Amino acid sequence: MSYADQKMSSGRITAIIIVAALHAVLGYAFVTGLAYNVVKQVAQDLKTFDVTEEPPPPEELPPPPPEEVVMEPPPVVSPPPIVRTNVIAPPIVRTVREAPPVVITPTAPPAPPPPPQPKREAVGAKPRSNPGSWATNADYPSSALRNEEEGTTGFRVTVGTNGRVTDCSVTSSSGSSTLDEATCRLITRRARFTPAEDSNGNPITDTYSNRIRWQIPED
Structure with a gap:
């Protein structure tokens, strides 16, 4: 098995x-x-086409080396002989600059002086208050009342540069010495004036004239 x-x-x-x-x-x-x-088939196919390859580009040749330049020495030249000649220097010409012409600019004529201011007129002394207030009924002398003396007294006063009365005189009598004396006394004490001025505006002494009427007051 x-x-x-x-x-x-x-x-x-x-x-x-x-x-x-x-x-x-x-x-x-x-x-x-x-x-x-x-x-075999590939060999037949290859026989049908001729393949040509492009030749490679030519190689660039390097540039030739630069030629050496041989410098020749310059020829020796002898200097020409020195010839001395008498050279006359040219004359020196100096240019004289003329001064520019003087320009005269006419100036405007001077302005005429201003005309003199007209002289002002002299101003007389003026009362600063109402002359009627210099003497009142209350100032009536009692003796003149008893004797019933009445009248008008004319007076003239001298006004100083400060506006005050420096002198008083009676130019026309009232017929009563008492009233005449009271007139100058009251005016010298109470009257005030704006002093007079000359044509230049300077204060000056002046006179002032007026009258006072004495009348017995009715009861």
Whole structure:
């Protein structure tokens, strides 16, 4: 039993080896033939086209090295002989600049002096208050009342530069010395004036004249 099995196994192994060898030969023939056909077809295709490669551009040659310039020394030239000649210097011409003309600008004539102001007229002394207030009924002298003395006394006073009366005199009597004396006394004490002025406006002394009427008041 073991011998038969061993014999069968050897036969089978041999058959498998043969089959494998046949497959390998067929595969090789198939592959070889197929590869040959493919190579042949490719060779025919390559014959149909001429592939020309463009030549590479020519290489640029480096520029030639600059030529060396050989400097030749300048020729030796001897200086010409010195010839001395008497040279007369040119005369010096001096330009004299003329002064510009004097421009005279006429000036306007001076303005005439202002005309003198007209002299003002002298102003006389003027009373600062009403002359009727210088003597009232209350100032009537009692002796003149008893004697029933009445009348008008004319007077003239001198007014100083301060406006006060400096002197008084009776120019016409009332007929009563008592009334005349009372007139100058009251006026000298009460009268005030604006002093007189000359033509330049300076205060000056002046005179003033007037009259006072004395009348016994009715009861």
